[in-house]
Amino acid sequence: MPGPIPMSYLRSPIGLGRAAVVLLGLVIAVDLFAVYADFSLYDVTGDLVNGATGEAVFRRTDAVVSLDSLAGKVQLGSLAVCVIGYLCWFVRVRANAGVFDPGEQSLQPWWAVVGWFVPFLNLWYPRGITLEIWDASGPEGTRRSHLLVNVWWTLWILSLIADWMGDLHYEERFGAGGNHAVAEFSLIADVAEIVAAALAILVVLRLTRMQHEKALARAGVRVEV
Incomplete structure (x- = not known):
């Protein structure tokens, strides 16, 4: 076992980890609402594509499009709050x-934040940083499986790709075919994001526990709550 680390201290990630879990849970709840809106839009625009007409159909379409727009705005807000909370934990x-x-x-510590926002680099830097944190936080002399992190990241990238595919059809948004395609890709993106968020919760819980246990095992390292 390594000796004490002079003049060094750790700060507990438990509080920030709990906050990140709550915020990820909020994202899941909002995404479930978005899935309902996506499915409603997919259903009603499918009827339009198949030739359905009438005032009742158009009224329902307007209502569903408004619901989908609301879901998108709520998603954006919940994701923004979650990003702040998650990054605070991630930096810790x-x-x-x-x-x-x-x-x-x-990588330098500031990449733990910047790496999420640099185009193209954000497709792999956060995963790489997470894996390095994971390996450093495991028991001395052992390596834990990266499967959880890899599956989480794969689902997150899948949600981004599906979202991007939906954006390609956004220019046809007010046509039945365009709305139908947008709803289809949005549905895939939101379902993938729900699973990714659930796996992110497991990553936060597992990594937080690993660091807490390792801190307790490292003699000479002061744990600051």
């Missing part, structure tokens, strides 16, 4: 990983 566990095993971290 990255800092702790730098204490546990500085040599395991190939």
Whole structure:
């Protein structure tokens, strides 16, 4: 077991981890509402594509489009709040990983935030940073499986791709065919995001526990709550 780390301290990720879990749960709840809106839009625009007409159909279409628009706005707000909370936790566990095993971290700490927002780099940098934190936070001399992180990241990328595919049809938004395609891709994106958010909760819980257990096991390292 490594000796004490002079003049170094860890800060508990437990509080921020709980907050991140709650906010991810909020995203899941909002996404479930969005799935309902997506399915409603997919259903009604499918009727239009198949030739359905009449005042009742058009009134229902207007109502469903408004519901879908509302769902999108609520999703954006919940995701923005979740991003803030999640990144606060992510920065904390990255800092702790730098204490546990500085040599395991190939990127500067600020990449734990910036890496999520740089186009193209954000498709793999956050996953790579997470894996390095994961490896540094595990028990000394062991490596835990990366399966959970990899499946979570795959589902997250899938949701982004489906969202992007929906955006390609946005220019036809007010036509039945365009709305139908947008609803189809939005439905796929939201379902993938729900599963990704659920897996993200498991990542947060597992990594938080790993760091807490390792901090307790490291003699000479002060744990600050």
